[in-house]
Amino acid sequence: AQSVSQHNHHVILSEAASLELGCNYSYGGTVNLFWYVQYPGQHLQLLLKYFSGDPLVKGIKGFEAEFIKSKFSFNLRKPSVQWSDTAEYFCAVNAYGNNRLAFGKGNQVVVIP
Amino acid sequence: DVKVTQSSRYLVKRTGEKVFLECVQDMDHENMFWYRQDPGLGLRLIYFSYDVKMKEKGDIPEGYSVSREKKERFSLILESASTNQTSMYLCASSSRDRSYSPLHFGNGTRLTVT
Numbered sequence: 001a002q003s004v005s006q007h008n009h010h011v012i013l014s015e016a017a018s019l020e021l022g023c024n025y026s027y028g029g030t031v032n033l034f035w036y037v038q039y040p041g042q043h044l045q046l047l048l049k050y051f052s053g054d055p056l057v058k059g060i061k062g063f064e065a066e067f068i069k070s071k072f073s074f075n076l077r078k079p080s081v082q083w084s085d086t087a088e089y090f091c092a093v094n095a096y097g098n099n100r101l102a103f104g105k106g107n108q109v110v111v112i113p
Numbered sequence: 114d115v116k117v118t119q120s121s122r123y124l125v126k127r128t129g130e131k132v133f134l135e136c137v138q139d140m141d142h143e144n145m146f147w148y149r150q151d152p153g154l155g156l157r158l159i160y161f162s163y164d165v166k167m168k169e170k171g172d173i174p175e176g177y178s179v180s181r182e183k184k185e186r187f188s189l190i191l192e193s194a195s196t197n198q199t200s201m202y203l204c205a206s207s208s209r210d211r212s213y214s215p216l217h218f219g220n221g222t223r224l225t226v227t
Contacts, residue, residue: 009153032213043117044156044203044218051213090155097212099144099163100171105155 002027002093006104014112015083021076021107023065023091030096033074035065036103039087047089050074051096061085083113116140117219119204125225132191134222136204143209145187146216147171147179150201159202162187163209194226 005024013019025031035047048059055067065076074091091104120135138145144163148156158171160179168179176198180188191198201223205216
């Protein structure tokens with residue numbers, strides 16, 4: 001079964017700082033990769049996903065993630081965060097052809113105005 | 114837009130009670146999932162269903178059961194609630210067409226067992 005590791009569970013940064021959240025997974029086969037975001041008081045929603053093609057994926061609100069197969073990683077980045085990016089971010093993975101999704105433990109990100 | 118509706122936002126139950134959490138989706142999705150979300154533990158899969166009357170155990174099925182009698186509805190049942198089942202419960206659905214189809218989540222049910 002797949003597993004997902006996210007590091008630095010709590011991240012605090014100031015507006016305009018750059019953000020990078022790490023995600024590593026353990027599975028040797030072809031995978032689909034996702035980042036979900038949960039804003040305070042809201043439901044989880046998809047930020048971006050990778051399933052094939054260009055390993056650099058762009059999502060909503062200026063986020064991007066890069067799939068590096070050799071490192072089993074799918075790190076999330078944003079060059080300049082805003083206060084409204086305060087949220088919890090979850091990395092998730094499933095094996096290609098399998099709808100069962102495994103989530104990491106999440107990163108709680110707080111952006112200080 | 115896909116809508117996943119969980120019947121209760123907050124529930125308070127007593128230890129030993131039988132608890133039903135209901136979830137309905139309106140997009141004709143084949144797959145439905147129940148997760149629990151706990152601080153520092155992320156989302157853990159309890160059960161999922163890929164078709165009516167079909168179910169598979171997730172990573173933490175102990176103490177839970179599920180029912181899927183209709184495609185749009187997926188129920189989570191706590192046969193005898195215990196305090197360690199106090200948590201946020203999230204229902205989600207997705208299309209079975211592609212394994213990269215994203216999950217659509219409900220708003221969650223925060224269950225407190227006293």
